[in-house]
Amino acid sequence: MDRDTMNYIVREQELIHNDLSTYLKRHEQKEMLRLLVAGSVDDGKSTLIGRLLYDSHLIYKDHLEAIQQDSKVFNTTEDEIDLSLLTDGLRAEREQGITIDVAYRYFSTEKKSFILCDAPGHEQYTRNMATGASHCEMALILVDAQNGVKAQTRRHSLIASIMGIRNIVVVVNKMDLVSYRESIFESIRQGYLAFANKLDIDSIHFIPISALTGENVVIPSTKMSWYMGGPLLNYLENVQPVNDRNLMDFxxxxxxxxxxxxxxxxxxxxxxxxxxxxxxxxxxxxxxxxxxxxxxxxxxxxxxxxxxxxxxxxxxxxxxxxxxxxxxxKPNNVPVVGNVLEAMLVWMDNFPLQIGGEYLLKCNMQCMPVRIKSVRYKYNINELTRISSENLALNDIGRVELVLQRPLIYDSFRRNKAMGAFILIDRNSNATSGGGVILDQVAEKVQEKRYLSEEKSTVTTKQREELFGHKPATVWLTGLSGSGKSTIARLLEPTLLERGVHACVLDGDNLRHGLNSDLGFSPEDRSENIRRVAEIAKLMNDAGLVVIAAFISPYEKDREEASRIIGDRMIEVYVDADIQTCMQRDPKGLYAKFAAGKFKGLTGIDAPYEVPQNSALILSTDKESVEESLGKVLEMVLEMI
Missing domain, CATH: 2.40.30.10 (Translation factors)
Structure with missing residues (x-):
């Protein structure tokens, strides 16, 4: 034990003995951090919490003696003390060596007080993890250094994001089993970041540790000199997570x-x-x-x-x-009152959610009947992609549309966690079937659509195909500015027309001069820009045309939303060129203006571009001629239509 820790413990013990009220008041005034500890099975969550308490000398003597005895009874760590037993309190947990229930542990250091929530790793107990996440400000996502990022790691990260946790610490545990190699740590870091850019989080921090041996948990590691970030406890004591406390909306x-x-x-x-x-x-x-x-x-x-x-x-x-x-x-700041909502839902029932199913929705003190109108999509947990579905099974996560029997008073979850979270209750068993959050601004728009109906054309799709001699389609060209999207689009349009194909180009700059002139270049405005373009492309497809859409469209979620709107008529083409080639071409002078400091937020430089993972075609325009790229697109389009 270091000298500072010893001095702190001595001072605390003296204060407890001499002035208990002052001791309690002092702890009340400390900053509190509510921390979720999650990850896949056997990643070492309970052991990590036990190690934090043990190395900080914050375990009562009788409790320590009890787990030493239990370690011998259950023989989980041979002759060593099994620190996971500090949180695994149920007999079934100790017998099986797994965490089933959510366990909460409180401890305090000189700088900060902590509430640790130990979430189960098994997929069947995901509902317990979601419950714990709803009360926390930060998440520790453990990853086993031997096994890397697993599906359950992704699921827990997604749930933490949905439940409003904006700060994640990825703790790479069991580094002792991979000889404390930096290359293993770096590989896991890159693997996690590859899917984490799809999560709605503000910060990610990575720390390598060994909970079993205590390396880099409380005391800096002597075996990982390559890591300069300091031990886990030091980071937790000094971190300032994004505050989700809403003091604006009464x-x-x-x-x-x-x-x-x-x-x-x-x-x-x-x-x-x-x-x-x-x-x-x-x-x-x-x-x-x-x-x-x-x-x-x-x-x-x-x-x-x-x-x-x-x-x-x-x-x-x-x-x-x-x-x-x-x-x-307050009269000048009121929440939404409506009976149609869209929400992200974690399904917790053994019986699947079905379209048309009826439940009770509880939000704060409000409880009312609700019907499932539609399932927009659910997540493929392995890839964090959206897939079509008409139901949600146990542990599925998806977006749903709900219709309430009477108006609900609510805010979107992003604006106000307390007024935007809810649970669904089975009306027969009274069991909790799912937990969800109300999405941003969507509910108000859906509410207005209650009085609208979709008009069907008397001209069928088949009739249009027979008239034009081809099927409709949307060719969606995405890539950096200067990659060649507009060049290919301008050449593809007349080439198709020469072959009797009715085609039309939708260009980003042209639309921003008219229909989308009210939009800027923030992530939100970029998303709305792509949504509007997708709706136009869908209407043009319905009219029988082939649409060529040339847009940077930097975000994967926006391209996925465009695909959802347009449907299976959409072909995504990634126009790939390295940033140096794009800067040399600079057809619109954007890179030169950026270098001169005239604006910020240039995609590929100081704004992100998320490279497509599942494009139907990739054009390497920095390596092939324009004619070669055009030929590839033309061949694919003609085959489709």
Whole structure:
């Protein structure tokens, strides 16, 4: 044990003995980090937590003696102490050597307090992991150095992202079994990053350790001198995760109406988000009645103001109709009230989710019947790609459309975690069937579409094909600026017309001068640009035309969304050229303007381009002539139509 740790423990013990109230108050004021520990089976999650506690000397003596005895009984680590038994508390867990239930452990250092959530690694207990993730701010994703990134590693990373965790630490464990080789660590790092760019996270940090031997957990490793990042505990003590606490949007779901006598009526609950002050005007949803806050009462006395997560009783200046499930908010900042939503769902039931299935949806204090209108897609966990499906089986993750029997009061999960998360309950067994989050801004758009209907043309697709002599298609050319997309598109159009094919080019710059002139180049505007283009291409395909779309379209998720909109008529062609070739060509002068400092956010330089993984055709325009590239595209299009 180092001198600083010893001094800290001595000081804490003296403070406990002499002034317990000061000791407790000091810990209350420390910064708290809620940490999910997840990963695949046998990656060493429980052992890591045990090692953190053991090496930090934060285990009670009687508890330590108990697990030493259990280590002999269950014989999991021969003559050594089995630190995983600190968190694996169920008898079934100890007998099988696996984690089944979510285990929580609290410990504190001089700088910070921690709540560790040990999530099960087995696929069948994914539902438990999702539950734990919903309460955490950061995730430790363990990877076994011998086995690398597994499907369950990807699943846990995706669930952590869906549940709003924006900070991930990838802990490469069991480095002792691969002789502490840097090449193994670097290979796993690259493998994880290859799929992590599809996750909605803000930061990823990688740390190599051995939980069994303690290398780089609490004390810097002497066997991995090539790693300069310091031990895991030091990182956790100093990291500042993105704060998801919403203090902007006041939301107060009413849990109970308190009416002890004729002189008092209060409304109890916890503030989901935002700040409320005495005298503030509030509006009651869904009735939209207005009133003012008369008092903010707590067990410890009345407050002038209260913040998110504080349990309070609110009283009003005048009597209005307020009951359980209603939500109080500010008049100029109200959540959505609607009965059609789109959500990302983790399915937790042995019985698959089916389109048309009916459940109960619980969101805060609101509980109401809901029907599954559609399954947009589900994830292929191995590749994190979207696949079509009409149901969700146990542990599947997918996007669904829900129709509620009456309006729900909610925010999107990204804006407000407390008001955007829900569970689905089986109406017969009352078991939790799934957990989900409401997606950004989609629900409002879907709500408006309730009164729209799709009109079908009286001219059939077959009639158009017979008239034009070919089938419709969309050739989607994607690649860096200067790769040759527009050149190929301009040559392909007349070449097809010469062969009697009715073709038309959609060019990115042309559309941005008109239809998409309101869009910029932020990731959100780029996504909307591609969505609109895909909708146009679909309409032109419906009219029987072959569409040639030339767009940088840098994000994989946007290209996947375009494919979903257009359907199997779309052919993705990756126009590949290295960045040096593109900079030399620079047909629009973008690279020169960027070098001169005239703008930022140039794709391939300081903005990302996600290389397509499953394109129907790859054109290496830095190695082949324009004629060769054109010939390849032409041959593929003619075969398809």
């Amino acid at each position: 939301r107060f779901p009413v849990q109970y109406v308190i009416r002890p006598n004729a002189f008092f009526r209060g409304y109890a609950g916890s503030i989901a988000s935002g700040i409320i002050r005495k005298g503030d005007e509030v509006i009651v949803l869904p009735s939209r009645q207005k009133t003012r806050i008369k008092s903010i009462e707590t067990f410890d006395g009345n407050l002038e103001e209260a913040f998110a997560s504080t349990p309070v009783v609110l009283t009003m200046e005048n009597e209005v109709d307020i009951s359980r499930g209603m939500v109080l908010t």
